[in-house]
Amino acid sequence: MTRKQKAYAQAGVDVDLGNQLKRGIHQLVCTTHGPQVLGTIGGFGGLFAPNFRGVRAPVLVASVDGVGTKLKIAFAMNRHDTVGTDLVNHCVNDIAVFGARPLFFLDYIGAEKLHPRVFYELLRGFTRACRAAKCALIGGETAQMPGIYRQGEYDLAGCIVGVVDRKDIIDG
Numbered sequence: 001m002t003r004k005q006k007a008y009a010q011a012g013v014d015v016d017l018g019n020q021l022k023r024g025i026h027q028l029v030c031t032t033h034g035p036q037v038l039g040t041i042g043g044f045g046g047l048f049a050p051n052f053r054g055v056r057a058p059v060l061v062a063s064v065d066g067v068g069t070k071l072k073i074a075f076a077m078n079r080h081d082t083v084g085t086d087l088v089n090h091c092v093n094d095i096a097v098f099g100a101r102p103l104f105f106l107d108y109i110g111a112e113k114l115h116p117r118v119f120y121e122l123l124r125g126f127t128r129a130c131r132a133a134k135c136a137l138i139g140g141e142t143a144q145m146p147g148i149y150r151q152g153e154y155d156l157a158g159c160i161v162g163v164v165d166r167k168d169i170i171d172g
Contacts, residue, residue, distance in 0.1 A: 012146030014114065021119050021142070028123055032130040032137040036103075046138025048104050050163065057166035063094035064159045075153060080118050083156060084125020091160035092133045099170040100162035102135035110143045111154035122156070135160070 008015045022042050029041055038047035052058040067083050067090060074083045084107075092102050107126055109119070119142070130137045149155065 012113070013144045017114050017116075018142060018144065021114060021116060024120075025123055028127050029137050032127050032135065034136060037136050037138055041139075043139070046104065046106060048136065048138055050103060052163065055163060055165045058163050059100075059166050059169060061095040061098045061100035061162045061164055062160065063091055064157060065090040065094055066155070066157045071153070071155065080121035081125035081128070084122040085129040086125075087156050087158045088126055088129030088133065088135070088160075091158045092129070092135065095160055095162040097170060098164055099168045100164040102133050102160055102162040104136045104138045104161055105130055106138060106159045107140035108143075108157040108159075109140070109154055110145055110149065112144075112146050112149035112151055114142065114144055115152070118154070126158075
């Protein structure tokens with residue numbers, strides 16, 4: 001174990017588990033990708049080369065959202081794919097009010113500890129909703145923070161970017 005790994009372990013962060021989970025997501029996440037997605041999974045950012053054919057004056061629309069108290073229901077029911085789906089849909093709806101169509105989505109999961117089953121359920125929810133919205137899941141962040149969250153609990157946030165033609169912006 002390296003010094004860095006020991007420091008993370010002393011803080012309660014399981015680096016090996018995080019890496020293991022990331023290795024297992026490639027096949028699922030790639031189901032949301034089209035030719036616009038560049039690069040690989042696991043980098044510090046997602047790469048997306050937009051195709052704005054048919055859009056004369058593209059305007060990017062971005063939003064960040066969470067699912068709020070729906071998390072309490074997910075914890076109580078021990079079902080987590082639904083809040084993953086809801087998170088993407090909340091973000092899609094936030095840009096739809098401007099007339100924008102989604103391009104890509106990024107997620108954030110902050111947890112006391114990573115639990116593989118929960119992680120994969122969330123990811124299934126994200127990818128299901130991204131496919132339905134024709135939106136690529138191009139990245140995310142998963143933070144293990146023991147002592148910040150209660151045992152078995154986590155928080156979610158999502159960021160979405162979409163596009164609308166300037167003449168089609170809904171502003172009222």
